[in-house]
Amino acid sequence: MFAAATLALLVTLALTLVRAGLGPTVFDRAQAANTIGTVAMLLLAVLGFLNGRPEFLDLAIVYGLLNVIGTIAVLKYFRRGDLGDSGQQDEETAS
Amino acid sequence: MTAWLDGLSWFCLVAGGFFCIVGAVGLIRMPDFYTRMHAASLTDTGGAALIIAGLLLQGGLTLAPVKLLAIFLFLFLTSPTASYALANAALLSGLKPKCRNETGEALPDATPPLMSKRPPAPKPQPDEKQAKPAAKKKAASKTAAKKTPAKKPAAKKKAAKKS
Numbered sequence: 001m002f003a004a005a006t007l008a009l010l011v012t013l014a015l016t017l018v019r020a021g022l023g024p025t026v027f028d029r030a031q032a033a034n035t036i037g038t039v040a041m042l043l044l045a046v047l048g049f050l051n052g053r054p055e056f057l058d059l060a061i062v063y064g065l066l067n068v069i070g071t072i073a074v075l076k077y078f079r080r081g082d083l084g085d086s087g088q089q090d091e092e093t094a095s
Numbered sequence: 096m097t098a099w100l101d102g103l104s105w106f107c108l109v110a111g112g113f114f115c116i117v118g119a120v121g122l123i124r125m126p127d128f129y130t131r132m133h134a135a136s137l138t139d140t141g142g143a144a145l146i147i148a149g150l151l152l153q154g155g156l157t158l159a160p161v162k163l164l165a166i167f168l169f170l171f172l173t174s175p176t177a178s179y180a181l182a183n184a185a186l187l188s189g190l191k192p193k194c195r196n197e198t199g200e201a202l203p204d205a206t207p208p209l210m211s212k213r214p215p216a217p218k219p220q221p222d223e224k225q226a227k228p229a230a231k232k233k234a235a236s237k238t239a240a241k242k243t244p245a246k247k248p249a250a251k252k253k254a255a256k257k258s
Contacts, residue, residue, distance in 0.1 A: 001105045005146060008112025012138065015119035019131070027128055027185040034177050035122065035135045038170065039115065042146050045166065046108075049150055049159075057162040064166065068173040075184045 002050040009043045030074055037067030104152035111145030118142060127193040128185060132178060139174040143167065 013036060020032035041060045048056025077083055114137060121134025147167045151160055 001108055005108040005112045005149070008109075008116055009146075012115040012119040012142075015116075015123055019119075019122045022123075025128055025185070025190060027181060027188075027190065028131065031128075031132055031135055031181055032122065034174075034181070035118075035138055038139050038143060038174060041166065041170070042111075042115070042143055045150060045163065046146065049153060049155075054155065054157075054159045054162070057159060057166065060166055061162065061169065064169050064173070068177055071177045072180055075180050079184055079187070 002046055005046050006043065006050065009039055009046065012039050013043070026078065030071060030078075033074070034067065034071045037063065037071070041067070100152055100154070104149045107145050107149030107152060111142050111147075111149055114138065114145060115142035128190060129182065129192050132181060136174070136178055139170065139178070143170050143174075 016032050016035050016039065020029050020036070023029045023032060041064050044056050044060040044063065048054060048060075073083060118134050118136075118138030118141075121137065122131050125131040125134050144167065147163050151163050154160075155163070
């Protein structure tokens with residue numbers, strides 16, 4: 001039964017990769033990356049149960065954190081053009 | 096008891112896999128970014144919830160169900176946030192939802208684009224010339240009947256003028 005779920009998740013992963021390659025806009029690709037991250041979390045959980053190793057669940061939690069932070073960081077980069085403060089030295093000399 | 100639990104877990108896992116595949120097919124087939132995002136959210140919520148429920152029912156080793164619940168809670172809180180951030184970024188960058196075909200006609204049940212103040216497409220009316228004067232006469236008589244007695248002479252004068 002875990003094999004069926006694993007196969008379904010792998011098919012989902014392949015189809016989402018197709019959208020990541022196709023997507024005309026850049027937001028399509030960001031959405032596909034987010035979905036790939038979520039499916040990877042589920043795949044880790046299912047494979048952990050398949051192999052009888054509970055440590056994979058910790059990997060799934062960590063990857064979930066990385067996924068959401070990564071998606072929001074990429075969107076911030078699209079919106080602003082950079083990832084945060086730049087030019088800290090200018091602030092110091094000015095003050 | 097364990098056989099029943101195993102069967103339920105099997106069903107949840109298969110249903111979760113089905114939801115994931117449906118979401119991915121929607122991601123490929125949908126015509127517009129916003130509709131694709133709606134399809135992808137199906138994978139994130141329905142697929143994830145059912146697969147994790149199926150794994151929970153398996154019973155686990157000592158700490159596994161707690162971690163599974165933590166994974167689900169985290170997904171439940173963060174995937175809507177990520178979807179909102181995506182939609183917000185797309186909308187603020189000027190990506191408009193698709194309301195018209197390639198030929199330029201409005202898609203059915205489509206609302207006007209958010210950023211423009213264009214009025215919606217006019218509804219087609221059959222037999223306009225024959226219907227309109229009859230409708231006007233009916234409307235005039237109706238308004239005359241509805242108004243208060245004090246305003247009746249004015250309405251009667253108006254109806255007399257029109258007919």
